[in-house]
Amino acid sequence: MDILRRKRLVLTLVIFFMCFLGLAMRLWRIQITEGEVYSCLALEQGSLSVSLEDTPRGRFLDRNLVPLNEGKTENKVVVFPEVVKDQDRVAKDLAQILGVNETAIKSYLTGGAVYLPYGLTSEQTRLIQQKNWTGIMALPVHFRYGENSLAAQTIGHLGKVSTYAEYFDLVTNTEKFYRYDDLVGKTGLEKVYEEDLKGNRPKRAVRVFKDAKGKLLGGPGFELEEQVSDRGRRDVVLTLDSSIQQVVEDTMDREVGRGAVVVMEAGTGNILAMASRPGFDPAHPEQNIDGGAEGSSFDHCTALYQPGSVFKIVVAAAALEEDPVRLKSPFTCLGENEDLMHCWKAGGHGRINFASAFAESCNPTFARIGLDLGAQQLIEYARRLGLENQNIIGYPAGYDARQDLNLIGEPYNLVNCSIGQGPVLVTPLQVAAMTNTIISGGTYRVPRLVKEIRSNSGSVVQEFYLDAGSQALSPGTAEILRSLMESVVDGGTGTEAAIPVFGSAGKTGSAQVGSSGEHTDAWFTGYAPRKTPRYVVTVLVEGGASGSEFAAPIFREITESILKLG
DSSP: OHHHHHHHHHHHHHHHHHHHHHHHHHHHIIIIISHHHHHHHHHHHTEEEEESBSSOBOOEEOTTSOBSOOOEEEEEEEEOGGGOSSHHHHHHHHHHHHTSOHHHHHHHTTSSSEEOSOOOOHHHHHHHHHHTOTTEEEEEEEESOOSOOTTHHHHOOEEEOOSHHHHHHHHHHSSSOOOTTOEEEOSHHHHHTHHHHBOSSOSSEEEEEBOTTSOBTTTTOOEEEOSOOOTTOOEEEESOOHHHHHHHHHHHHHHOSSEEEEEEETTTOBEEEEEEESOOOTTOGGGOOTTBTTBOOOOGGGSOBOOGGGGHHHHHHHHHHHOSOOTTOEEEEOGGGOSSOOOSSTTOOEEEEHHHHHHHTOHHHHHHHHHHHOHHHHHHHHHHTTTTOOOOBTOOOOOOTTOOGGGGGSTTOHHHHTTTOTTOOBOHHHHHHHHHHHTTTTEEOOOBOEEEEEOTTSOEEEEOOOOOOEEOSOHHHHHHHHHHHHHHHHHSTTGGGOOTTTOOEEEEEEEEESTTSOEEEEEEEEEESSSSOOEEEEEEEETOSOIIIIIHHHHHHHHHHHHTTO
């Protein structure tokens, strides 16, 4: 009987201990893990405040920890309606200073504490401060997006939580606290890293405290909070280089109406720049509906396009690996008189060898090589070179099912696919990764965009590692392809991409799109310097006449500029 009692006593103690342990863990979670959140909620409940930051949120930093968007600071009218005296008189005077309708001002004096949506000049700021109104101040407010937002399509934009389903998803799938009208990531990296970026409280705010009955304590005693610690927000460190990104975007603003440019660090697969045009202003996403006149949030760098003659790199790689042709293997090009495939050169190239056909981008030659190889060989090497891999380290951009290399094997597709037409679709980023494979001794690496996530104190909390790579081609084949790409610039279709002193190499492409081929997308993908490559640069210009005329000069301008950055 004593044994039975002891067993019951032990069981009771175990149950009490487990309950205590569970309670202790819950208290630890509330006080330590989520302490800042509950502290902020308690503070908000006992005070009125206006955030002097449009959204408490972590930053996007480049590989050198330089912010990709410093945002902007603008003086705004901060209003605490509960303590404003003689609201009619104030509304009239304030409307006169701001040059707006008095009715609009009155609507703000009947709601909660807020800053008005009007930017203030220095003179307007002086006049408001001079009035010394109770509950009305002119204070600087920091906005996340400034005038120069780099990599806007990649980073994305914010928007208010707009549906209950969106709100429910946020509160159930993240550990952050949300209100229904919070600004959250809607597209791009802002959306992908929403939980990491979101902060608990603004770094700057103006506040007045209330008692238990809701009355203001000590009259109009407003407190300006500055440099508040916010452990909730984290910074996302990208592989992008802000200096290189700036060069690319400045060049595109001058030269490219629609298109994309990708710059990759040679060898590693790190993405140093990604830019799309038309431009996009994340501060005003409502004006940037995809395809709209004002710009577009659409990311052309990860969108699918016909590659045109850039795909001849794949055909050449397969041919050299499988050895059905030699560099000096002879071919004949009759230009417009070819039955199999017309050449861009109306009079034809006549007798031409394989190496010259690559340099001159001879269509009939590559159509014949494609037929000799067969569809399955082209599909295999296109896959090896990453032209069906839509993964980006740190950036799950989504999968586009339209990319299907198996379509090369469908009836009547092989000839067109051998010159990068027909159903072959690639992204500019994939083309850059393919080019990087050539200069990496045949090793393919998945591109990396995100390097790490850092806490508010600067410590690394998550790291995204470089891809170890897979051997797509033999080093010997990669070396021959480099020499072929050099010949394109030395005397072939890519002479406009030549860079003095440093040297360069690459491949042009001109993809005819549209129902009758009335539209051309111009391509150039290449690298520089020639001997010890540092950068891979891929250029796509929608509506360009040809890769030789449009894309190659832009490659030269961008690459030459970033080489001079040092």
